[in-house]
Amino acid sequence: PxxxxxxxxxxxxxxxxxxxxxxxxxxxxxxxxxxxxxxxxxxxxxxxxxxxxxxxxxxxxxxxxxxxxxxxxxxxxxxxxxxxxxxxxxxxxxxxxxxxxxxxxxxxxxxxxxxxxxxxxxxxxxxxxxxxxxxxxxxxQTTTFGIPGVAENASYLKEAHDAVVIRQKIFNSIEAAQLLPVGSEERKRLLSVVVCGGGPTGVELAAEVKDYIDQDLSRWLPGIEKEMTVTLVEALPNVLNAFNQKLIKYTEEVFKRQELDLRTNTMVKKVDRKNVYAVHKNASGEQESIAIPYGTLVWATGNGxxxxxxxxxxxxxxxxxxxxxxxxxxxxxxxxxxxxxxxxxxxxxxxxxxxxxxxxxxxxxxxxxxxxxxxxxxxxxxxxxxxxxxxxxxxxxxxxxxxSLRPFEYVYQGSLAYIGTERAVADLVWGDFSNVSTGGSLTFLFWRSAYVSMILGVRSKILVCFDWLKVGIFGRDCSKE
Ligand code: FAD
Ligand code: NAD
The missing domain is CATH 3.50.50.100 (FAD/NAD(P)-binding domain)
Known part of the structure; x- marks a missing residue:
């Protein structure tokens, strides 16, 4: 060639x-x-x-x-x-x-x-x-740590195709659940979205899905917001461990308010077609085995x-x-x-x-x-x-x-993450000394403008702004594709 x-x-x-x-x-x-x-x-x-x-x-x-x-x-x-x-x-x-x-x-x-x-x-x-x-x-690639059942049953969020598959799985489960009686265990399972890994990928996805259910699906399927659950499972005591403690606490409060089921200190050990099996460590250090039923499972526990x-x-x-x-x-x-x-x-x-x-x-x-x-x-x-x-x-x-050959030097410019309900958290660095940790709706606007500026092409910058405008006016649709 x-x-x-x-x-x-x-x-x-x-x-x-x-x-x-x-x-x-x-x-x-x-x-x-x-x-x-x-x-x-x-x-x-x-x-x-x-x-x-x-x-x-x-x-x-x-x-x-x-x-x-x-x-x-x-x-x-x-x-x-x-x-x-x-x-x-x-x-x-x-x-x-x-x-x-x-x-x-x-x-x-x-x-x-x-x-x-x-x-x-x-x-x-x-x-x-x-x-x-x-x-x-x-x-x-997304690592599974060799945990049994993950590769066969979970979706990842790494490539464009993964995002399409997650959407289809969520909708397949929602549509199937409509055939079952309200309150049945199988219907509850199908309407459960479980995200494993409380790093930024897991946090942002869980937050987006919860927003979608509360703000849009509830319009097309009234009452679904009370039935559908989003669970975020994290092995460590906190999510977003690379962020400042203040922002971690803020994220956890926002999740609580929007009834996103956060399970920290919960290490996933096995997955099968319908359940995530984990060990939860409680405040006194005792361990208990739990099963979390799911209709859609996303695995976001980091890279290998x-x-x-x-x-x-x-x-x-x-x-x-x-x-x-x-x-x-x-x-x-x-x-x-x-x-x-x-x-x-x-x-x-x-x-x-x-x-x-x-x-x-x-x-x-x-x-x-x-x-x-x-x-x-x-x-x-x-x-x-x-x-x-x-x-x-x-x-x-x-x-x-x-x-003139100089070594590479990384300049850390800060971290941002979306946490739902039009709120974001930001650990920012200005100059050599000033660190700012901030969270909320204004940070969300900053998050959006920072991401637009990071997008590499002008075409994509414009398209993303149009997408946000479209969703602001018409909301998000509920087609499977
Ligand atoms: P990638 O961007 O993953 O690119 C790897 C490329 O190699 C791909 O094109 C792939 O197709 C190709 N490839 C794979 N195998 C082969 C092969 N055998 N031969 C040839 N080509 C191959 N980071 C941030 O700083 N801020 C964020 O907000 C942020 N958000 C993220 C959100 C998500 C959902 C994910 C998954 C990651 C996010 N990251 C973020 C992390 C960031 O995406 C990665 O750190 C970054 O993509 C790494 O760049 P890379 O070029 O090393 O790899
Ligand atoms: P991560 O490594 O940051 O987080 C994975 C999480 O999964 C960890 O908190 C870990 O404790 C948890 N985990 C591991 N095994 C587990 C198990 N068996 N059960 C339950 N929890 C388990 O992974 P990520 O979120 O995919 O991020 C990867 C990289 O991409 C990071 O460097 C991150 O900073 C970057 N990223 C950044 C952004 C952002 O800045 N907004 C968004 C996405 C990703």
Missing amino acids: TEQIPQSDLKPNGNKRKTIVILGSGWGSITTLKHLDTSLYNVIIVSPRNYFLFTPLLPSVPTGTVDVKSITDPVRTVARATPGQVLYLEAEATDVDPVSKKVTIKHKSNSMTFGEAMINEEEPIITTVDYDYLVFGVGA PREITKSLASKIEEQKTARRGLLIDAYLKVDGSDSIYALGDCTFTKNPPTAQVAHQEGIFLASHFEKLSKIDDLQYSIKTETEADKLDKLNRRLERAKA
Whole structure:
């Protein structure tokens, strides 16, 4: 596929144009692509998802507060806006050979539903791409901690498709429940939505679903708000553990007021088709086993490394201790490799696995590659230069270019989370000293404006604002799709 790139193999100065292969189309990879001067390299981006997904608004999708299309940006649109030529391949990397600098890729689409018949499953399309530099940004996957029954029965909230599945499960359960007598145990079970994991993903989803029931479904199905339950299960004593204590307490109060059933100190041990089985530790430390029936179950207990990340780690001696993600240096270079850079959730660093970190790393990496290109060009010119004074100048420029390579530094800008009933919590940082922890309706407005400013494309910014306006005027609908 490298030959398909219509860009010349040589740069205008005659130096060879190196190839960067970017794996993934998430926060880290797309930010790198967006900020990279793609005229300096041959750029190939490989991802089973042909769009970027703005994950911070994903919890708003199952309820229809935001349309899934509004928070996606096609990879090709991003690629076309860069100065050079970029080749996008819809595939997943199945193997990386760090010695021969080759990635094996297999055709795969994240949303393979229609058109599947055209692709021969028995003869999958597999090919390889060579790289000079590899940008490894494959993210992470939701971890189940091997808890029995989770993988078979729960939905996750990681991809656009997950949000659609959650909506369909909620509606399948609601519609089925209408056939059963009010008060029956089976009807109660079907009308129970259980979210496991009280991190920001679980909190925001539970809050959105509860809003949807109270504000919209109650209009279409009067009385459903009294029957339908939303339960949030968290193993630790509090939800939102990365937030300030004051905001944790505020969130718990808001949940209580809106009758969202919060079960803290409750560790899920097993799941079957109808129940979540957990151990609850009470105030005196005694443990009791409980079962929570569900019609819809969402699992949001955090991240674990993908198979491709574990496979790459197993091939590099310096990565032998990398259990939770790739180990990288201050320039995002994978320890033990001279040509693989990794960023975002597939790495294990002192920074949290957030979009904020992956985004800043992407900006850093794009600028780092520009500096590497300059260094490479100077080294090429030095090799071909014969005049002594010109050579001297070039050497000095090379020293300066090398000195311009600075390590990555993460700047924490704060955390935000939606907690329901048009309230949000925010842990904000201004400058070096001032931290502000705030929660409520004004924070909700701040949350909305901050998220709009974070959205990468103008089109998506406008679409999201229109979605909010539409919901403000007409409410959210109750169709299954
Ligand atoms: P991702 O964005 O997950 O992208 C990984 C990419 O790799 C995807 O395109 C995927 O298709 C692709 N890929 C996977 N396997 C392969 C393969 N084998 N070969 C090639 N490509 C592959 N963070 C915040 O800072 N603020 C928030 O408000 C926030 N809200 C969130 C809400 C939700 C519901 C979720 C799930 C996460 C949220 N996060 C938030 C966390 C944030 O989304 C992640 O930290 C961020 O997406 C990490 O970026 P990434 O580029 O490492 O991975
Ligand atoms: P998380 O790791 O932040 O939280 C998972 C929660 O699940 C933890 O509180 C953990 O105690 C709990 N848990 C684990 N096993 C359990 C079990 N068996 N039973 C009950 N509870 C269990 O995961 P997340 O919420 O998916 O977030 C992942 C990353 O994405 C984090 O870095 C987070 O900051 C980021 N994120 C940020 C936002 C935001 O800023 N608004 C939103 C979503 C995600």
